[in-house]
Amino acid sequence: MKAHALVTAAILSGSTLAAQTIQNPTLRRAQQAFDNLDYRQALSGGHAALRERLTGFERARAYELLGFTYSGMDSILKAVDAFKQVVLLEPERTLDANRTSPKALSAFQVALTQVLVVRQLLVDSVTFVGGQGVVPLRYTVTQPARVVTRVVGGSTSLRVDSTVATGQVNIRWPARLPNGDPVPPGNYTVVVDATVGQNSFSTSQPIRVSHGTVDTLAHLTSLPGYTYLPETEVPPKSWRPMGLALVYTGVALAGTSALSNGDLGSASMREGGTIGAGIVLAGFIMTLKKPAPQPARGNILYNQLLRDQITRRNAEIAQENTRRRQQVALTVAPVPRAGGSR
Amino acid sequence: MKALWGGCLLLLVLPVGLAAQHVAIGPQVVFGDYREVSSDLHYRGAGIGAKATLEWKKFSADIALSKVKYKPTGDGTATAEFDASEVDIRLRYYISGPVSGELGFVNRKADPEFEAQSVGAITAGAQMAYLLGPGVRMALRGGLMFGAKYSGGGTTSGLGALQLGLGLTVDALHGRVRVTGDYGFQRFSRKTDDGSGPLPAPIQQSLSRVGFAIAF
Numbered sequence A: 001m002k003a004h005a006l007v008t009a010a011i012l013s014g015s016t017l018a019a020q021t022i023q024n025p026t027l028r029r030a031q032q033a034f035d036n037l038d039y040r041q042a043l044s045g046g047h048a049a050l051r052e053r054l055t056g057f058e059r060a061r062a063y064e065l066l067g068f069t070y071s072g073m074d075s076i077l078k079a080v081d082a083f084k085q086v087v088l089l090e091p092e093r094t095l096d097a098n099r100t101s102p103k104a105l106s107a108f109q110v111a112l113t114q115v116l117v118v119r120q121l122l123v124d125s126v127t128f129v130g131g132q133g134v135v136p137l138r139y140t141v142t143q144p145a146r147v148v149t150r151v152v153g154g155s156t157s158l159r160v161d162s163t164v165a166t167g168q169v170n171i172r173w174p175a176r177l178p179n180g181d182p183v184p185p186g187n188y189t190v191v192v193d194a195t196v197g198q199n200s201f202s203t204s205q206p207i208r209v210s211h212g213t214v215d216t217l218a219h220l221t222s223l224p225g226y227t228y229l230p231e232t233e234v235p236p237k238s239w240r241p242m243g244l245a246l247v248y249t250g251v252a253l254a255g256t257s258a259l260s261n262g263d264l265g266s267a268s269m270r271e272g273g274t275i276g277a278g279i280v281l282a283g284f285i286m287t288l289k290k291p292a293p294q295p296a297r298g299n300i301l302y303n304q305l306l307r308d309q310i311t312r313r314n315a316e317i318a319q320e321n322t323r324r325r326q327q328v329a330l331t332v333a334p335v336p337r338a339g340g341s342r
Numbered sequence B: 001m002k003a004l005w006g007g008c009l010l011l012l013v014l015p016v017g018l019a020a021q022h023v024a025i026g027p028q029v030v031f032g033d034y035r036e037v038s039s040d041l042h043y044r045g046a047g048i049g050a051k052a053t054l055e056w057k058k059f060s061a062d063i064a065l066s067k068v069k070y071k072p073t074g075d076g077t078a079t080a081e082f083d084a085s086e087v088d089i090r091l092r093y094y095i096s097g098p099v100s101g102e103l104g105f106v107n108r109k110a111d112p113e114f115e116a117q118s119v120g121a122i123t124a125g126a127q128m129a130y131l132l133g134p135g136v137r138m139a140l141r142g143g144l145m146f147g148a149k150y151s152g153g154g155t156t157s158g159l160g161a162l163q164l165g166l167g168l169t170v171d172a173l174h175g176r177v178r179v180t181g182d183y184g185f186q187r188f189s190r191k192t193d194d195g196s197g198p199l200p201a202p203i204q205q206s207l208s209r210v211g212f213a214i215a216f
Helices: A002-019 A023-035 A039-050 A058-072 A076-089 A102-114 A240-259 A270-288 A297-325 B004-016
Strands: A118-123 A127-131 A135-153 A156-173 A186-196 A199-212 A329-334 B022-036 B038-056 B059-072 B083-096 B101-112 B119-133 B136-150 B161-172 B175-186 B191-193 B198-200 B203-215
Touching: A023 A039, A023 A058, A039 A058, A058 A076, A058 A102, A076 A102, A102 A135, A118 A186, A118 A329, A135 A199, A135 B004, A186 B175, A240 A270, A240 B119, A240 B161, A240 B175, A270 B022, A270 B119, A270 B136, A270 B161, A270 B175, A270 B203, B022 B175, B038 B083, B038 B101, B038 B203, B059 B203, B101 B136, B119 B161, B136 B175
Parallel strands: none
Antiparallel strands: A118 A135, A127 A329, A135 A156, A135 A186, A186 A199, A199 A329, B022 B038, B022 B203, B038 B059, B059 B083, B083 B101, B101 B119, B119 B136, B136 B161, B161 B175, B175 B203, B191 B198
């Protein structure tokens, strides 16, 4: 019962869509019979509808109805055959694994491996500098086949890739002409041809290539994380001037006393003391006074290095900008398509 | 006296010729202490002076002139005062760090001639200078005086004549004016011999100069 419920849900989702587009009354009756779990009536209705004049969409829905019905009746081989027709008619068709019975899902997967189709051809929208990027392309091949990928547009036909592959294939297209130039702007079509023996399948995806200018780099006024340092610094207050003044004065007075001739009496300290006092006073004032800013040699060298580095970097940026003005920014974007083709 | 006038002339002429160099010249007030032979001949006095400083590359020169009227002190036996006119010339060459080498000449004349000894000598020594702060410099100097000649005769041994000095210079008015202060101590271990053997007749002077100088 659970399987029936899932199949019904899957069909219902399809029915909702089909109710909008399915016009054939026979097919609608067959689908109604399936919804009522009247598989015999659904089968006969489905076959009868296929004998009538149907649109491609209706024909795919008819085969899908048969696939689900045969799956529900455990006729897996017939279900696979029906799903093969669905895949051939609508290569991009996928079933929701959460809303489809496992039997139908496995039959659909088996059908996929028995027909050669290229599904899910996707071109990512991308922008890059010509010659420095690629356009990612990917598709899925259901059988091992020789797959040739081309980009066609106007008089241009570029072979992008040729390989024997199965499953998902990823390709990187540099969007360049054989001479290395970026492809001219315009509308192109990515065409994927798969061939196995007599069987072949082809699908395509329109894309639009446009050109733009490459952004130039702004010149630097500073290096991130690096700031200029002050080129002068105030040394910390020091008692050195006072100390040295005392030492010099002391040496002078002591020297006077020591060198003085003993026969002449004690040396006069009046003269030396006067000048010494002046020096000690000057030393004391200089000690209290805020020291004058001194050139910070390390900071000066650091700033010079920083300026040199910025100048060098700006020269490189100027060269890079000159090069960028000669480059082109390629934008590749997929254009919505109608669908695949045989 | 001729030397003093010659020095004055030099002070006036040199700044003109070396205007492109660093030159400073200015007056000073001088006061000193003079002793001779024994503690009984003790004089103190004051006077005027002038000082010029020249700087050129690693060379510099100080030319100091002074005239001091020495008067006997109360603690001595001297009775007559005298004038001491001194010329002190020092040529200096910067060596390294704070150290400079000095070579110079000192001449002091006493007037009246027989009240004190006139003396002349060649000086050699060194100076250590230090920048106390912006525009404030001090210097300590010392050296020997060779070949001393005295008006009253006498001799001095090679290490018998010594001098010591201390100086301060403070820049003012953006370096256009300098306040100067200098201290100089001289000691001559003079010996005389009147036929009875050598007798000590030392001479000692402490001199301070305070003034200002205009810098060019």
